[in-house]
Structures are given as structure tokens and as C-alpha cells.
Amino acid sequence: MSQFFDRREFIKIGSGFLASSALVSAFPYLPFSDEAQAMVADKIVPSLCELCFWRCGIDGHVKDGKLFKISGHADHPLSNGKLCPRGTGGHGLLYDPNRLRTPLIRETHQGVQRFREASWDEAITLIAKRFDQIRDNGDLDKVAYFSHGFGASFFKRLFKAYGINLASAPSYAQCRGARDEAFTLTFGHAVGSPEGLDIANSKYLVLIGSHLGENMHNTAVQDFSNAVSAGCKVIAVDPRFSVAASKAERWLPIKPGTDLALLRSWIHVLLAEELYNRKFVQENCLGLEELRAGVADATPEATYAITGIDPETILAVARDMGRFGSSALVHPGRHVAWYGDDTQRERAIAILNALLGNYRQPGGLINQTQMYGVPNPYHFASSTRASTPFQSRFPLASEAPSNEVVDQTLAGNIKSWFIYGTNLVQTLGDQESTKKALGMLDFVVAIDVLPMEITGYADVVLPEVTYLERYDDLDDRVYRRPYVAIRQPVVAPLSHLDAKPGHEIAALLAEKWGLAGLFPPIEEYLDNRLRAAGTSLKVLKDKGVLVKEDPTLFRQPGEPLHFDTPSGKIELSSARLKSLGFDSTPQYQRQPENPAGYFRLIYGRVPMHTFGRTSNNRFLGELMPENELWINRITALDLGLKDNESVFLINQEGKKSISKIRLKLTERIRPDVVYMAHGFGQNDPRLEFAYRRGASANEMITHLSVDPIMGGTGFKNNFVTFSR
Ligand code: SF4
Structure with missing residues (x-):
């Protein structure tokens, strides 16, 4: 239970703390319109997309300080001059009228919890002091850092230097972890x-x-x-x-x-x-x-x-x-x-x-195996007071599975969460456990661009600028055509928002913690790194990317x-x-059958959205504003369901969806399953565009099938039926 609040209540962030609808009207062109396509840029800025993990090279087309088009960077080996539909609509995030405008601090006013606006100094000072108390109490191993996205690297550096060891990316247990452990067991990588x-x-x-x-x-x-x-x-x-x-x-x-x-x-x-x-x-x-x-x-x-x-x-x-x-x-x-x-x-x-x-x-x-290979002349020391490394109960978990961190929080072993860019409530499945864990924490910090649902559970909310307004670290990673690429501001941060880039937020915290040398000015840092590789920031800012070939592939x-x-x-x-007591060769075990009258829920992506990260993006929303539920046509007609009819979903544990979803009757699916794109049905009214458009798949996922080898959390043993 929080030391500050008897019970952490979810707070709906008031519209006064958000940007304004003027933002959309300030940018009247849809990116896919003929009008926008015909505009001529007065500058084109290469950078990197961040609407998904892939990080394609982009060209930002700017006129009069406004970004009106995003296209694929020709030389970047991940884009080859092309982008997916999401990437071309990234400025829908930049000009989103629901962006967080200012730091917020939770307070109780006349018995009611609410957010109040705070200065950056006040918010950073509060965070620094709270973590100092935690450290002085010897409780740093009770702090978890959750992150998603490339900007997380600055906070990883910060926490390593400060002594926080427990970092967890939801993508490990929910996405790629089982694959990477299995291939490592088999091939060694x-x-x-x-x-x-x-x-x-x-x-x-x-x-x-x-x-x-x-x-x-x-x-x-x-x-x-x-x-x-x-x-x-x-x-x-x-x-x-x-x-x-x-x-x-x-x-x-x-x-x-x-x-x-x-x-x-x-x-x-x-x-x-x-x-x-x-x-x-x-x-x-x-x-x-x-x-x-x-x-x-x-x-x-x-x-x-x-x-x-x-x-x-x-x-x-x-x-x-x-x-x-x-x-x-x-x-x-x-x-x-x-x-x-x-x-x-x-x-x-x-x-x-x-x-x-x-x-x-x-x-x-x-x-x-090959990186472009930009040396790092900076050597950032780890804290000598570091917390104990997290010990997973899953023998082959090479990272901390996020749901295990939730379980440890519910068991009282973790007391604080620092959350960067991940809406855990709509991400982890088993929402009730996540919300219960959030209610038990002493201190929660959330950094985000938008008022995602998770920010409503934080004690301090810090607004970050979008990937189109900031530098991040160099993208120098292994690829079949090794490259180093830069994320740089395509436009200046929007002036009426008091949001900051992640590296600056990390630097402010570092300063409070006496770690000021950890974050040299970002351009100086990037230039020194690139000069050590025989090039410079100026070259990379112009070109966007430098590529090598790997003859050993x-x-x-x-x-x-x-x-x-x-x-x-x-x-x-x-x-x-x-x-370790597991099968040495893969053996099949039966999965649960559908309860009578229920359909197995499967889910996936659509080309124009990256789960909840883009569902409030007006530009992408024009392409697909809500999801639909695929159901076998014959099965549906037998049940008296109609094409385009909207229904609530009810899962095997009786959980009913908050919003309705439209049915799509189709021959393209087995009769025992239903399918929906995930990321829709957002439940925070401050996400004005996404609010309750379609239904949330995550909301229906109350049962997690846990992989005993590495702690992965499978979502596909959940079943739904319908109600009108
Ligand atoms: S959203 Fe599309 S364009 Fe952007 S990084 Fe991902 S794949 Fe690339």
C-alpha cells in the first residue's frame, strides 16, 4: 500500500493538462491527401521511425517548421526508400491534441486524489528524493523499471549508475523471449x-x-x-x-x-x-x-x-x-x-x-553478428551500491518476465515502478492483477507522450516529446547490412508543450543524484562517439545512415x-x-478445449496500427478507426448474429468487454475461433480519438498460460462468447 495514499486511485487526467485541439486544426492536411503529397518541402530531415520496434530510416518533409510528410529513407537498409502505412502517419502523434502538456503530481485535495500541474524541477526533485529514501533504506532491489522503445537506453544507463538492477521489457515474456531462448538452446544464439x-x-x-x-x-x-x-x-x-x-x-x-x-x-x-x-x-x-x-x-x-x-x-x-x-x-x-x-x-x-x-x-x-561498430569513448561506471540482480523463478529466463514482476509486487517484494513508454495496463494481460499491483506500490513514475491509461496510476507523470522532436542514442546494432543511423529532431519540440526528450529527463535526474557526468550534452556525446568511428555528427545528420556490408553472412x-x-x-x-527436468526434445501437450458456447480468441495486428501505441493517431485512425471481430459466417448465422452487428464480448471467466465490437462474418476463419486486431478499445477518455472505439483484446485476456521454461505469458487460451 502506498505510503502517501491509502489506496492508489486511477486518476483521469483533466483536459487542462493536455495539449489542445488547436494542434489538429493547425495541421489541416491528412498525410495521405493529394494536397499534402503535392506540397514542396523547404527541408528534408533524415531520422528514425519509432512507431514500432523496427526503427526504419525516415525522411521528414518540413515546410515552414511543420512536418507534412514522412517517407522512407532511400539508403537505410531497413526501409530501402519505403515505409509501412504506420510509419507514414507518424506525425499524427506529433500533432496529437491529447499529448501531455506538463509534468503532473498526484495529490489529495479534500479527500479526492487528483493531479496538479508541477514544474520540471519540482517533479524531478520529488522523484530523486523518493528514490534516495528507497536507496537509504536499502530497498533498491524493490524497484522495477519497465520500458518499451529505443529511448529507454538513457534510463537504463541512469539506473545502472544509480544501482537499480531490475529492468523488465514486456516484449520479452509476451513476444520474442521463448523464440530467442529456444534458438539459443539449439543454435547458441x-x-x-x-x-x-x-x-x-x-x-x-x-x-x-x-x-x-x-x-x-x-x-x-x-x-x-x-x-x-x-x-x-x-x-x-x-x-x-x-x-x-x-x-x-x-x-x-x-x-x-x-x-x-x-x-x-x-x-x-x-x-x-x-x-x-x-x-x-x-x-x-x-x-x-x-x-x-x-x-x-x-x-x-x-x-x-x-x-x-x-x-x-x-x-x-x-x-x-x-x-x-x-x-x-x-x-x-x-x-x-x-x-x-x-x-x-x-x-x-x-x-x-x-x-x-x-x-x-x-x-x-x-x-x-556484425555491427557498424561505433566505439563508445564514454565509460559509465555501475553503482557500487547496486541492488541484488533479480532472480527469476523460471530457470531459463534471461530477462525479467514482466508478469513475474507483477507477481512479486503482489507478494510485497517490489514497492516502486518506474515506467517508460509502455502502457502496462493494456499490455500485460490479466489487467486485474496489474491494477491491484499498481494499487499496492509506494511510488510510481510514468513517462509518456500521451495520457495512456498507465499514467492515471502514477504519482508523477513526466511528458516526453515525440520521436520526431528529439535525439536518441545512435542506432548501431547487428544486422545483415551493418549500419549506424541517427534519430534527430525533424522539427523543434512544439513550443506550447512543456515536454522534454528522454535524454534530458534522465540528465535532470542524474544531476539530482550527483551523477551529472553521466549525460554530456547530447550533440557533444553523439559527435564524440561518431568521431571515434572516423566520422561526425554533421555527416550523420546529413546522411541519416552509414552502411557497411558483411562478407561473412x-x-x-x-x-x-x-x-x-x-x-x-x-x-x-x-x-x-x-x-532442468524438461523434455530434451519437444513433446506435445494438449491445450484446453473451448468451453461449450465459447470461441477461442485469437488476435493480431493490422498494417496501419502498432497495438495501442497508435490507436489515438488521427492520421492512422482515418485508415482504420476501430477493430472488428472475425467470426465464421455459418457459425454466426446459426447463432442469429448479423454482419456489422455490434456486440459485447464475455470471456470464460465472465469478464465483459467495456465497449462493443462490430462483427465481420467471413468464410476465412475456422468455426471454433474468433479473431480481432489488438490495441483498440482504449479505456481512457483523454485519448479522445481512441476512447472505446472497438473493443480491447487485452481486456478479455484474463488467463495467462505461463511457459515454465522462461516465464513467457501466452494469451491464446482465452475464450469468448457474445452479448447484445
Ligand atoms: S512502424 Fe513501419 S515504418 Fe515505422 S519502424 Fe515500424 S515497420 Fe518501420
Whole structure:
């Protein structure tokens, strides 16, 4: 329970603390209108998109100090001159009239909790003092830092120097973690982001619940499109006929929750019919016989009974995989936390790729190891009073799973949260636990651009400027074409908002904590880093990106391979998993069946939105203002439901959606599932555009299927029915 407040109440941030509708009228052009497209810029500023993780290179087209168009930067290897629809509408965030205007502090006035406006100095002083008290009490290990996005790097540096060790990114447990742990167990390294996959040269691409084309990671979609144009055969395994399925040679409408059974059967066939790459496996893999025994039961006939995919199709796909060999690729996916068996399912995908021998081959898996390599002449020391590193209860969690941090908060072991750019209430699933945990905390700080729901639970809210108004650190990361790119202000921060860039907020806190040297002036810092690499800030500001080539990407004939696993080989059978009491080869376990009258809820993305991060963006909202619920047409008509009718959702635990969602009756989905895009149905009225448009998938996700290996939190064992 808070030391300041008996019970932390959610506070709706009053409109006086937000920007104003004048912002939208100050920018009358829709970015996709002919009028905006015809405008001529008086300057074009290269920078980086931040509407999703991908960080494409952008060109900001500016006239009279206003950003009127965003296009893809031609030289940036992630954009290649193109952007996804979201990226082109990023200035909808810049000119959002609901942006936070000023720092806010929670107070109680006549028995009512409310926010009051504060100066930056007052807000920063309060945060610094509260954390100093926590540190003086020896409680730094009771502080958690949650973050999302590239701007988080400054706060990571700050907290390392101050002594806070518990950092948690929701994306680990909910998205990529199981995949990266599974590939590390098998190949000794993670898949990475952007993924180390040579999709563009693949001749046979198997997608398991991977929605390329709707899930719009720019370069991946470009690669997919190039592969399809070059004749790549696509297999789409999905309960729903997705955009990717529409490009596929075969659509396998699998029964949800049985993907691991199908993968095991493909492994079974590859081994039984000796279709795998024997030379590669002999030279580079360990545990073949244990794997063979482990999938002995996974015959196509037995698998048909589980998955609903007929044995002939299972056999045909396995034989095609074997035929295409090293130019075939089984895509590992990106959001892979589904049913709690996710590390094992991803292990099966890793094993299939190993059997095909596609490692570092055109069209296969790539091990991206090369960075552009900008040295960092700054050496920032860690605190000597650092908190104890977080010990996850999940043996192979290499990061702190966010829901475990919630559990630890509910158990009273964590007392303060510092939240950067992530709306945890609408992100983590099991909203009630998150809200309960928030109510128990002593101190909560939230940094955001918009009044996202999480800010209503904070003691101090700090408004950040958008990615279009600030510098961030250099983007120097491993990629198949190593590059260093810059995020720089495309326009000056909007003058009527008292918002600051993350690096400046971190510097203000550092100063209060006696760590002033931690954040040199940002341009000086970037220039010194770039000069150490033989270039300069001026060069990068002009060019936006510098690119190298990686000659080591593909394996040379006869080149010996070494893998960073305990055995130095690709581990088809994992001794590590076995020693921890888990199956050494992937085994299928049944998932819960639909309760009578309920449909399994599956969800995904749309090209014009990045979950809740963009749902208040008016420009993108013009393209898609609300979500809809896909339901099989025949099933719906049997239930008396009509196309376009709006219904409430009720899940298996009786939770009813706050807002209604429109039905889309379609043949493109199995009769036992329903599908919706997530990120809609925002429940904070200060998000004036997004407020209760469509329904929130997250709200219906009250059951989390936890992966016992690394703590991933699967969302797909939730079921809904309808009410009018
Ligand atoms: S994929 Fe789209 S939203 Fe993501 S960084 Fe690239 S342009 Fe922006």
C-alpha cells in the first residue's frame, strides 16, 4: 500500500493538462491527401521511425517548421526508400491534441486524489528524493523499471549508475523471449531483431501463425514480397485465412493450440523418410537418435487426429521441405507467446531448420553478428551500491518476465515502478492483477507522450516529446547490412508543450543524484562517439545512415561451423533442458478445449496500427478507426448474429468487454475461433480519438498460460462468447 495514499486511485487526467485541439486544426492536411503529397518541402530531415520496434530510416518533409510528410529513407537498409502505412502517419502523434502538456503530481485535495500541474524541477526533485529514501533504506532491489522503445537506453544507463538492477521489457515474456531462448538452446544464439532470416532468397517458406503482410515489419514484408515475386512457395499454418495465406500455395487451417504436434510430425517425416540434410546434421548436430525416438509417435495419421490437418498434406509439406532443403525456411515468428508451450514449439522450429541444413545459407537462417561498430569513448561506471540482480523463478529466463514482476509486487517484494513508454495496463494481460499491483506500490513514475491509461496510476507523470522532436542514442546494432543511423529532431519540440526528450529527463535526474557526468550534452556525446568511428555528427545528420556490408553472412563451402552451445554443436536434443527436468526434445501437450458456447480468441495486428501505441493517431485512425471481430459466417448465422452487428464480448471467466465490437462474418476463419486486431478499445477518455472505439483484446485476456521454461505469458487460451 502506498505510503502517501491509502489506496492508489486511477486518476483521469483533466483536459487542462493536455495539449489542445488547436494542434489538429493547425495541421489541416491528412498525410495521405493529394494536397499534402503535392506540397514542396523547404527541408528534408533524415531520422528514425519509432512507431514500432523496427526503427526504419525516415525522411521528414518540413515546410515552414511543420512536418507534412514522412517517407522512407532511400539508403537505410531497413526501409530501402519505403515505409509501412504506420510509419507514414507518424506525425499524427506529433500533432496529437491529447499529448501531455506538463509534468503532473498526484495529490489529495479534500479527500479526492487528483493531479496538479508541477514544474520540471519540482517533479524531478520529488522523484530523486523518493528514490534516495528507497536507496537509504536499502530497498533498491524493490524497484522495477519497465520500458518499451529505443529511448529507454538513457534510463537504463541512469539506473545502472544509480544501482537499480531490475529492468523488465514486456516484449520479452509476451513476444520474442521463448523464440530467442529456444534458438539459443539449439543454435547458441537468438534469432535477433530484425530477425536473422534470409526470407528474400527463400524458395519454400513455412509460416506458423506468422502474419507477414498484416504484421508490417517493413523490411520483412519487403523480403516476403520479393520472395513471392521470385516464385517462393509459401505454406501458411493459421486458423485464419490471413494476408500471408492469400499468397500461399497451401493454407493449413490448423486447430489452435496444436502447432507443436504438427511441427513434431514434420520432424518425424523428415527423419523417417531420410529427407533431412544428412551431411550437415552429421557434421554439426548432436542428439539425432534421441530426437528420432522423441518424435516416434508423431505419425501424420496420429497428428491428423490432433491438428485436423490431413495426413497427405502433412506428408506433402514435409517432402517439399526436404526437396527444397537448405533454401527452405520455417519462420520462427515474432510474437510467439501463445499457449505456454512456446519454448518447446520454438525448439521444434529451430530443429526443423537445422534438419534442412539452411544455417547461413541463402534463403535460410542467418547469424547476424556484425555491427557498424561505433566505439563508445564514454565509460559509465555501475553503482557500487547496486541492488541484488533479480532472480527469476523460471530457470531459463534471461530477462525479467514482466508478469513475474507483477507477481512479486503482489507478494510485497517490489514497492516502486518506474515506467517508460509502455502502457502496462493494456499490455500485460490479466489487467486485474496489474491494477491491484499498481494499487499496492509506494511510488510510481510514468513517462509518456500521451495520457495512456498507465499514467492515471502514477504519482508523477513526466511528458516526453515525440520521436520526431528529439535525439536518441545512435542506432548501431547487428544486422545483415551493418549500419549506424541517427534519430534527430525533424522539427523543434512544439513550443506550447512543456515536454522534454528522454535524454534530458534522465540528465535532470542524474544531476539530482550527483551523477551529472553521466549525460554530456547530447550533440557533444553523439559527435564524440561518431568521431571515434572516423566520422561526425554533421555527416550523420546529413546522411541519416552509414552502411557497411558483411562478407561473412553466408557460409563458405567447407567452412567449419562452431555453435555457442555447451557441446559446440546444434543441439537437437537439449541436455540443458533435460538437466532442468524438461523434455530434451519437444513433446506435445494438449491445450484446453473451448468451453461449450465459447470461441477461442485469437488476435493480431493490422498494417496501419502498432497495438495501442497508435490507436489515438488521427492520421492512422482515418485508415482504420476501430477493430472488428472475425467470426465464421455459418457459425454466426446459426447463432442469429448479423454482419456489422455490434456486440459485447464475455470471456470464460465472465469478464465483459467495456465497449462493443462490430462483427465481420467471413468464410476465412475456422468455426471454433474468433479473431480481432489488438490495441483498440482504449479505456481512457483523454485519448479522445481512441476512447472505446472497438473493443480491447487485452481486456478479455484474463488467463495467462505461463511457459515454465522462461516465464513467457501466452494469451491464446482465452475464450469468448457474445452479448447484445
Ligand atoms: S515497420 Fe513501419 S512502424 Fe515500424 S519502424 Fe518501420 S515504418 Fe515505422
